[in-house]
Amino acid sequence: MTQTFDIAVIGATGTVGETLVQVLEELEFPVGTLHLLASSESAGHSVPFRGKNVRVREVDEFDFSKVQLAFFAAGPAVTLSFAPRATAAGCGLIDLSGALPADQAPQVVPEANPHVLSTLKKPFQLSSPSPSATALAVVLAPLRGLLDIQRVSVTANLAVSAQGREAVSELARQTAELLNVRPLEPKFFDRQMAFNLLAQVGTPDAQGHTSLEKRLVHELRAVLGMPLLKISVTCVQAPVFFGDSLSVSLQLGAAVNLEAVNQALEAAPGVELVEAGDYPTAVGDAVGQDVVYVGRVRAGVDDPAELNLWLASDNVRKGAALNAVQLAQLLIKDLV
Amino acid sequence: MTQTFDIAVIGATGTVGETLVQVLEELEFPVGTLHLLASSESAGHSVPFRGKNVRVREVDEFDFSKVQLAFFAAGPAVTLSFAPRATAAGCGLIDLSGALPADQAPQVVPEANPHVLSTLKKPFQLSSPSPSATALAVVLAPLRGLLDIQRVSVTANLAVSAQGREAVSELARQTAELLNVRPLEPKFFDRQMAFNLLAQVGTPDAQGHTSLEKRLVHELRAVLGMPLLKISVTCVQAPVFFGDSLSVSLQLGAAVNLEAVNQALEAAPGVELVEAGDYPTAVGDAVGQDVVYVGRVRAGVDDPAELNLWLASDNVRKGAALNAVQLAQLLIKDLV
Structure with missing residues (x-):
């Protein structure tokens, strides 16, 4: 019989929270009881999980000793309010809000710095970096050993869904x-x-x-x-x-040795390299996918010591929900 | 009595050509006869100028000795086909297509390198750089003397109108x-x-x-x-x-001395600096305007030797049509 884990998802009705519940199901994460939590406004809604509708309850009233692991997928204020209660109850937590300092809850991307997990003490506190930092880390990690990277310039053109459902409706x-x-x-x-x-x-x-820009800088440095x-960085x-x-x-x-870069990216976990001459788009390629x-992939127009890349990543799934669940998959090896 | 100049606009039915005709009128350029030219497909249309509709004729049949100045606002192929005829007829030309080599038709932005005009021989051949290079030149020119610029990284998020009316309709x-x-x-x-x-x-x-990326690199270097x-650069x-x-x-x-940068940008011709904390947008600020x-305006997150900027510019007007007409305004001083 497989061991199961009782899990809480805080912010379960948000874009990331709802996707997180989906990913837990898709990856067959060994969930025992799933507790979906949100603010009083969203409590009472329900979210589908394994063919049933799970009712969303108020996080204020939740007893964190009921679960072994909590995902914080709401805003920083919610994490700051409830993470101490989770930790005090002995519950491990993965925060997606960026609210917790790195020395308390280190930022981890499984493709880049999984070794950090072995240094954690119980109850675990981990941060899943911002979606852009996560995407960058997945792609730059396999290039770290290959290139003498002196500077990274990023313009991150971000989807409105990072700001939640209201932002999506407003764009429409x-x-x-x-x-x-x-x-x-x-x-x-x-x-x-x-x-x-x-x-x-x-x-x-x-x-x-x-x-968001400061977060990206600090998270990317930490994870790499x-x-x-x-x-x-400009977001x-x-x-x-x-x-x-x-x-x-x-x-x-x-x-830059472009052939070596292409080979490293071809072989890298979590990365899908599109063929030269073509390029990926957020909507046409990345959305719904588990890879960046x-x-x-090209040098500078006449600077061979420059490497340019274009990344497309699902900000809600790969950049947030999936990364958090992958962290949980690695963590439960130690929770057992 | 003011001297007037007979002018040809090639590509008069395109987004840039039509705006160029508008700008000639708005800036009260001393146009004598205006000849609007286009491919056989667009010939027969008409474009308003000074309250009248001017009929567009086929460029193939045009006698360039009728005009003192021709604007080439169609594609590179059209410039390559007809520029030699214009020059042979003694007609000065301003090309907006990027087709002509820099040693034949130097790239000029009035705010950045107007001194180049005094080195030209008749019949004049000039290039108006690509819209992005023009916008960058207008903003970086006043900073050249102030900063030791070692590298410029640009992500240029371009409007579809640069690709013409079909692209605009397709987006809609x-x-x-x-x-x-x-x-x-x-x-x-x-x-x-x-x-x-x-x-x-x-x-x-x-x-x-x-x-387009190579053009931006070469043009910006030349103009600065x-x-x-x-x-x-990534376009x-x-x-x-x-x-x-x-x-x-x-x-x-x-x-970077941010105060000095802000002062230089405040004082620069062709630049509108928005106040700190706010930012301009292409649609809300730049479109229809004569400034970039x-x-x-900020240093790096923790790198004081980095300067970040966000530019919004009307690609059709400031980046192309207006720049070309401003060049013509400077040129006619010598044509007189």
């Missing part, structure tokens, strides 16, 4: 209004999102950086184990429902 | 099909363009670079007078009708 609504030549009334976004790009995702700090790596809100598109340029200490797609 | 059609849950049938683009980003604009060469500048097709959005990261030889909008 704005688009329909514009196509029907009706006056545009932005609500969720503070300006026109349809047929437009917004240069800023979230509020910038006094230095002009958004928390390259604490001094220089990373330039852009694109008029795309699902799937992130990352334009990446690496500056190297020596001329990579294309446009 | 694809979007409507998807919103109405009808099957998507890509025609102009080879895949889903609506709610998606395409990583490649045009066909890549054996090294993986598109001609920095032939050795390292430039990483992306965004689901945006009009207006380019450029994510730019500069690597500098020393820590700049925002998100």
Whole structure:
């Protein structure tokens, strides 16, 4: 008889939470009892799991000693409120909100730094990095040993689904209004999102950086184990429902061997390299998939010490829900 | 009495050509007779100019000795076919297609390298750079003397209008099909363009670079007078009708003085700097305007020798038609 684990998913009605429940089922994670939790607003809804509808309950009233593992898939405030209770109850946790400091809940991507898991103490606290950092880590991890990476420049064109269902509805609504030549009334976004790009995702700090950009820099360094790596990043809100598109340029200490790069990416777990001349797209390739797609692998226009890449990744699935469940799969080996 | 100039616009029915005619009128360019020319397919249409409809005629049959200046606003093939005839007839020309080599028709942006005009011999041959290179040149020119720029990384999220009217219609059609849950049938683009980003604009060469990317590198170096500048570039097709959005990261030889950068951009001709904390968008700010909008001016997350910028520019107007007419305004001082 297989051992099972009682699991809590906090933020179960959100885009990531709902996908996380799907992934638990698809990967046949040995779930005993599944507890779906959310704020009082969303409590009472239900989410399908293994052919049944599981009712979503209020996280406020939940007794974390009932479960061995909790996924925090709501916002940072929810993690900060309830993670201490989970830990105090002896419950392991995987946070997807970025709320917990790295020394408390290290960021892990199974394809990049799984060795961190063996250093954890019970009850486990882990962070699943932001979707862009996760996608970048999956692709750069197999290149770490091969290239002398001196700087990574990233423009991350992000899907609106990272901001939840309201953002998805608003992009659809704005688009329909514009196509029907009706006056545009932005609500969720503070300006026109349809047929437009917004240069800023979230509020910038006094230095002009958004928390998402800072998070990406710190997470990517941590996961790659390259604490001094220089990373330039701009996170852009694109008029795309699902799937992130990352334009990446690496500056190297020596001329790039493209054949070796292609071979390393071909062999890398979690990576799908598209053939030269073609390129992947978020919507056409990445959405719904368990891999990060990579294309446009090329040196600089006349700089052989430059490597350019284009990444397409499902921000909700590969960048968040799947990464968290894969972490849980590795963790339960130790929980047994 | 003001001297007037007889002008030809080749490609007059295209998005850039039509805007060019508008800009000639708006800027009260001293046009004598305006000859609108296009391929045999578009001949017979008419385009409004100074309250009248000007009939578009076939470029094949045009006698270039009738005009002092010709704008080539069609594709590279048209320029290659007809530019020699224009020059042989003693007609000055401004090419917007990128077809002519730099030593024959130097690339000029008035805000960046107007001094080149004084070195030209008659009949003048000039190139107006690609819209992205033009926008970048306008913004980087005032920073050249201030910063030790060692590398420029650009992800250029380009509007579909750069590919003409068919591309604009296709984005609208694809979007409507998807919103109405009808099957998507890509025609102009080879895949889903609506709610998606395409990583490649045009066909890549054996090294993986598109001609637009190579053009941007070479043009920007030429216009800034920095032939050795390292430039990483990825040109992306965004689901945006009009207006380019450029994510730019500069690597500098020393820590950036942001106050000095902001002052230089405030004072620069052709640049509109938005206030810190805010950011411009292609659709909300740049479209229809004569300036390149700049925002998100910031150093690196923890690299003071990095300068990041976000540019929004009307690709058809500021990036092409207006730049060409501004060149003509400078040229006619010498034509007199």
